[in-house]
Amino acid sequence: MKFKAFVYVSLKSGYSDPEGDATAEALRGLGYGVEKVRASKAYQVTFEAKDRAAADELIEEMCKRLLTNPTKDDYRYELSEA
Amino acid sequence: MKFKAFVYVSLKSGYSDPEGDATAEALRGLGYGVEKVRASKAYQVTFEAKDRAAADELIEEMCKRLLTNPTKDDYRYELSEA
Numbered sequence: 001m002k003f004k005a006f007v008y009v010s011l012k013s014g015y016s017d018p019e020g021d022a023t024a025e026a027l028r029g030l031g032y033g034v035e036k037v038r039a040s041k042a043y044q045v046t047f048e049a050k051d052r053a054a055a056d057e058l059i060e061e062m063c064k065r066l067l068t069n070p071t072k073d074d075y076r077y078e079l080s081e082a
Numbered sequence: 083m084k085f086k087a088f089v090y091v092s093l094k095s096g097y098s099d100p101e102g103d104a105t106a107e108a109l110r111g112l113g114y115g116v117e118k119v120r121a122s123k124a125y126q127v128t129f130e131a132k133d134r135a136a137a138d139e140l141i142e143e144m145c146k147r148l149l150t151n152p153t154k155d156d157y158r159y160e161l162s163e164a
Contacts, residue, residue, distance in 0.1 A: 002117070008124055023125065027144055033130035034144075035084070042090055042124040043105065048115035062109055062116075 003047055003055040004082040009068045009075045010040035043067055046082055055079055085129055085137040086164040091150045091157045092122035125149055128164055137161055 011017050017038055024037040045062065049055035059077055068075045093099050099120055106119040127144065131137035141159055150157045 010124070010126070020125070023148070024127075026148055027127075027129075030144075030147060032140060032144055035128040035130070036126075037128075038126040040124045040126070042092070042122045043102070044092070044118075044120040044122070045106075045109070045116060046118040047109075048117070058114060062112075062114055065112060066108055067105070 001049060001051065001055075002082040003049055003052075003059075003079060005043075005045045005047070005055075005059040005077045005079045007043045007045060007059070007063060007067055007075060007077040008040060009042070009063075009073050010038055012072055012074050015072055052079070052081075083131060083133065083137070084164040085131055085134075085141075085161060087125075087127045087129070087137075087141040087159045087161045089125045089127060089141070089145060089149055089157060089159040090122060091124070091145075091155050092120055094154055094156050097154055134161070134163075 019039040020037040023039060024034050027034040049058050059079060063075050064070055101121040102119040105121060106116050109116040131140050145157050146152055
């Protein structure tokens, strides 16, 4: 079966996020009442797995081994059949 | 009122995505049956607006004016009260 996962990777709170800060500053410069921006990465991964439980396990592994840095990143994903 | 928007920015289909391709190749190298990866950016924006309709309009404007490049990017967002 084919699955699609949307993976969102963001810095753990406590880590400074210069890109987010710069984006917030730029939005304020344009006149928007922005309090805070956090910038993050997202991946849309299409992959094969034998069932949903296996797909969950696989995407979890991919996040830990390659897509995120568990020391400094938080991540979450949405999994659906493709 | 305070609102929080999650904005997801991805390349329009048709635009090549070298980062996604490299990520897919790396995941395959680790033994995962990955068909395709699309890499994208995400922003979590906390901002002030007088009501939900105004918040919708503001975040739409921020996307078009700064967060995305309408020529090459697709975007979507989820808006909620913060």
